[in-house]
Amino acid sequence: MDARRKRINRLKKIIIITVLILILVPIVLCIILFAKLNYTKSKLEDVEEKLDNLIAMRDDGEIIEKTNEETGEVFYVYATANKELKVGASKAQEDAKKVYLTIDDGPSAMTDRILEILDSYNVKATFFVNGRTDEASIEAYKKIVNAGHSIGIHTYSHNYDSVYASVESFASEVDSLRNLIKDVTGKDTNLFRFPGGSSTTLAKNTGIRPLIDYLNQNGYVYFDWNVSSGDSTAGGLSAEQIVANVTTHVGEFDTPVVLMHDSEAKATTVEALPYIIENLLNMGYEICAIDEDTTPVQHVIK
Ligand SMILES: [Zn+2]
Incomplete structure (x- = not known):
């Protein structure tokens, strides 16, 4: 009797498993096919x-x-x-690389033309100016600021004998121009550029360090350059050479700061400017004015 019951039980198990398999397999297959169908869809x-x-x-x-x-x-x-x-x-x-055009020694008879060119491309630059009080220069300061360009101090006289005579003389050259710019334009600027750059050897009476200290203590920030347009080369350069100097060297720096000049004697700089701007824009650069957030390029680090 025991042996018979065991056989019946085994048969029952086999039947149950078989039924389960017959039910489960189609369900699993359905699920797989359904997933495949959705994927294909x-x-x-x-x-x-x-x-x-x-x-x-x-x-x-x-x-x-x-x-x-x-x-x-x-x-x-x-x-x-x-x-x-x-x-x-x-x-x-995609690649917003910035380049800063800095234009020193103005205002001059060229300032208006430079402003027109910058305006026609809707780009901003930085003018490191000197102190002049004739009518045209006063207007030029205003036009620079009103057009949205940055204005910086390049000492009142730009005369090396006066600027670098002593710390006191330097301070007066810096502060008097700051006041003139503020009176004329309403803009209080703390941007500064040394005549000859911070690596100049002309400050032999004082050394450059005490002058940098004066700037730091009085809230000025000085900016040098790392790309020279070469437009102050003795004898002058052709517009083509100025364009080539800028466009071949900007790529060497993370923050290219280009040195050029606003001077009646430097007509080729004005001639070169539209080509410089077009080349830089075609190279994917954004042409910006220096502001307080710009990391300074400095030859002599404070
Ligand atoms: Zn200069």
């Missing part, structure tokens, strides 16, 4: 969208610039009557 939708885009590209359309209102990102879409296809971000957004 989504792939198909992707392909359909790409196909739609391709068809849209074949239609008459145009590339238009758009701005993401939340992030401010500028991007381009290929737009047709019923379709928009994103085709890329703007060059400036």
